[in-house]
Amino acid sequence: MTAILILSTAPTRAEAERIAEALVAEKLAACVQLSPIDSIYRWEGAIERAPEVRLAIKTRAELAATVEARITALHSYDVPEIVMLPISGGSSAYLDWIVAETE
Numbered sequence: 607m608t609a610i611l612i613l614s615t616a617p618t619r620a621e622a623e624r625i626a627e628a629l630v631a632e633k634l635a636a637c638v639q640l641s642p643i644d645s646i647y648r649w650e651g652a653i654e655r656a657p658e659v660r661l662a663i664k665t666r667a668e669l670a671a672t673v674e675a676r677i678t679a680l681h682s683y684d685v686p687e688i689v690m691l692p693i694s695g696g697s698s699a700y701l702d703w704i705v706a707e708t709e
Contacts (some may be wrong), residue, residue, distance in 0.1 A: 608667040609666060609669045609672070609705075610666065610692055612635075612661075612663040612667060612689065613663070614688055616658060616659045616661065616681070617682060619659050621633065621659075622693055623640065625639035625666075625677060626644075626661060628680055632676070632708070634672060635665045635669075636703060636708050637664045637704075639660070640659050640660070640661060643658050644657055645657075645658050657697060
């Protein structure tokens with residue numbers, strides 16, 4: 607089992623909570639942490655600035671494609687941020703908990 611961290615953003619707290627609750631309820635994520643952030647990015651040729659909510663999603667690598675599809679289905683953005691990072695180490699008890707909560 608390889609644990610991963612998937613990062614995404616949402617335009618509002620309500621949308622971030624809706625995505626997070628769906629992922630946890632469907633056992634696609636063990637935990638989703640939400641944090642307010644400010645983003646500066648280029649979109650359709652213009653530099654944009656917007657408040658967003660970052661989702662830090664803890665799951666198993668085996669679920670990555672399913673989590674990506676679920677985020678895409680629930681998201682209001684045309685191109686939602688979905689970045690997957692391997693977790694190379696950590697507390698074995700915590701990593702075991704991720705597995706247990708996503709099986």
